[in-house]
Amino acid sequence: MRIARQGETLVIDTPAKVNLFLEVLGRRDDGYHDLLTVMLAISLTDTLQFRIAAQPGVWFHQHLTTASPSQAGSPPHDDNNLVVRAARRLAEVAGLDPAVEISLWKRIPWQAGLGGGSSDAAATLVALNRLWGLQLPPADLHQLAATLGSDLNFFLAQSPLALCTSRGEIVDRQPLRRPLSLVIAQPEGGLGTADVFRRWEPTSAPRRPDQLLTWLAGDSHRNTTLGVYNALQHPAGQLHPGLKLIQQRLIRCGLQSVAMTGSGSACFGLAGSHRQAVRVARWMRGQFRHRAWAVRTWTAPNAIHHDEFASNLWS
Ligand code: C5P
Numbered sequence: 637m638r639i640a641r642q643g644e645t646l647v648i649d650t651p652a653k654v655n656l657f658l659e660v661l662g663r664r665d666d667g668y669h670d671l672l673t674v675m676l677a678i679s680l681t682d683t684l685q686f687r688i689a690a691q692p693g694v695w696f697h698q699h700l701t702t703a704s705p706s707q708a709g710s711p712p713h714d715d716n717n718l719v720v721r722a723a724r725r726l727a728e729v730a731g732l733d734p735a736v737e738i739s740l741w742k743r744i745p746w747q748a749g750l751g752g753g754s755s756d757a758a759a760t761l762v763a764l765n766r767l768w769g770l771q772l773p774p775a776d777l778h779q780l781a782a783t784l785g786s787d788l789n790f791f792l793a794q795s796p797l798a799l800c801t802s803r804g805e806i807v808d809r810q811p812l813r814r815p816l817s818l819v820i821a822q823p824e825g826g827l828g829t830a831d832v833f834r835r836w837e838p839t840s841a842p843r844r845p846d847q848l849l850t851w852l853a854g855d856s857h858r859n860t861t862l863g864v865y866n867a868l869q870h871p872a873g874q875l876h877p878g879l880k881l882i883q884q885r886l887i888r889c890g891l892q893s894v895a896m897t898g899s900g901s902a903c904f905g906l907a908g909s910h911r912q913a914v915r916v917a918r919w920m921r922g923q924f925r926h927r928a929w930a931v932r933t934w935t936a937p938n939a940i941h942h943d944e945f946a947s948n949l950w951s
Contacts, residue, residue, distance in 0.1 A: 637759055637794055639766075645687040646767055650759040651934035652680040652750040653790060654818065654897040654904050656852075657845040658866045660836050668786070668803045669833055674810070674845045674852075675751075675790045675798050677934035680820060682756050683741040684719070686763040694723045695737040709826075711746045711753060722757040722784055723764055729780060730770050745927065747826020749898025751787045758791035781805070787898075796933050797852060799845065811853040812933065817910040819891060819917050821928040822902040823878030832899035835871030843867075864893035864906070872900040879903065885924060889916040 638649040657674040664670060689695050698713050711717060715724075719738060727734035738760065744752030761777050764770070772780075774792070781788035786804035795809040848863035873879050879896060883903050886894045890912065891905025907913035913930035920928035 637762060637791070639762070645685055646763045648684045648686075648759040648763055649681045650684065650755045650791065651677040652682075652744040652752055652755060652820075652931075653677050653787070654750065654820070654902075655866060656864050656893075656895075657843075657848050658868060658898065659842050659844070660833075660838075660867045661842055662838060664803075669836065670802060671786075671800065671804050672842070672845065673800045673804060674848060675787075675800055676812075676816070677791075677796050678750075678818065678820070678931040679934045680744055680750065680929055680931050681934070682744050682752055682759075684756060684759050684763065685737075685739040686760075686767050687737050688767065689735045689737040692733050692735045694720050694727075694734050696720050697737075697739045699739070699741045701741070701743050709747075711742070718753045718757040718784060719760050722760040722781075722788075725780060725784060726761055726764050726770070727768075729776075730768065730772070732768065736764065736767070745822050745826070745902060747828065748822055748902035749827070749829075749896065749900045750820070750902050751791065751898065754785050754787035755791045757781075757784055758788045761788075761792065778805075796935050799849065810849055813853055813855060815933040815935065817907040817913040818904050818931050819886060819889075819907060819913050819920065819928060820897075820902055820904050820931055821882050821886060821917075821920050821926045823876065823882045823926065825876065825878070825901060827872055827876055827900040829899040831875060832868050832872045835874060836868060837871075839867070864895050866895045866897070868899050869896045872896055876901050882926060885920065885926075886916070889919055891916060 640647045653675045655673050656676050659672045661670040744750050765772050781792050782805040789805045789807045793807045797810045797812040799808045799810050851862050883894045886905040894905040896903050917928040917930040920926045
């Protein structure tokens with residue numbers, strides 16, 4: 637996350653993620669699944685603004701960009717949006733009546749497996765903890781975040797790379813030796829997380845991300861990546877026939893380690909250089925009319941930068 641203060645307003649840029657590795661270890665009694673997943677924060681971001689409102693309530697304004705998929709509907713504009721739920725939950729925990737205006741400029745596609753909603757909600761917890769002067773320690777924010785969803789804790793941890801377990805909410809930061817360049821591409825239409833998990837079938841021998849983590853911690857990013865994998869790809873492919881085609885196209889464009897992220901429908905591939913990523917993303921957009929982005933690892937500082945960057949929210 638990148639946080640700036642502009643007078644009375646807090647402005648946060650918050651990133652998307654990809655799951656470089658996702659193994660499902662089994663179904664749990666609470667209906668969730670135990671996961672072993674490697675998450676990487678990427679430079680595709682949403683922007684949020686927070687300021688104290690004159691009237692009591694959580695006043696939420698959402699601005700969608702054309703980069704978001706029309707076929708996947710739109711994220712809720714009302715109290716069901718995870719941002720609003722996060723604000724209300726934090727106020728409840730702190731024992732205060734909320735009076736806040738929140739604006740969200742959404743660039744991260746939804747129903748894409750990119751964690752946009754979770755990232756926005758995590759940013760909300762961080763921002764309102766400051767704006768309301770609550771000074772809740774990180775452990776309390778993490779505890780609250782886990783009640784809102786499984787991916788919020790990764791974004792709260794503000795680590796470019798992490799190994800996440802349990803539902804995904806236990807976050808173990810991992811070393812990343814060098815920044816990576818990737819192409820994200822999304823077919824028409826999104827996928828519902830619960831629908832994809834419901835179709836997952838257990839396998840006899842779960843995989844582990846050890847080789848991948850060693851590769852990410854090492855110097856040899858020019859060599860072939862080891863172990864990019866997603867156990868939800870098969871069930872997601874049954875629900876969305878476009879996944880296979882988009883992955884074939886990314887491979888044909890020369891990308892390595894192509895896979896789906898999270899529960900889809902976005903896919904990614906690793907590029908040998910950022911120049912290659914930009915070229916492939918342009919080709920995917922121009923030739924095949926896919927939504928596609930060239931992105932890097934997200935490594936923004938989490939310090940407050942006063943009055944410095946919020947002039948162009950759409951850059
Ligand atoms: O945690 P989150 O609200 O993002 O999860 C959305 C849905 O995805 C859950 O209701 C559940 O059906 C499924 N899920 C799961 N196991 C996980 C994470 C999510 O079954 N570890």
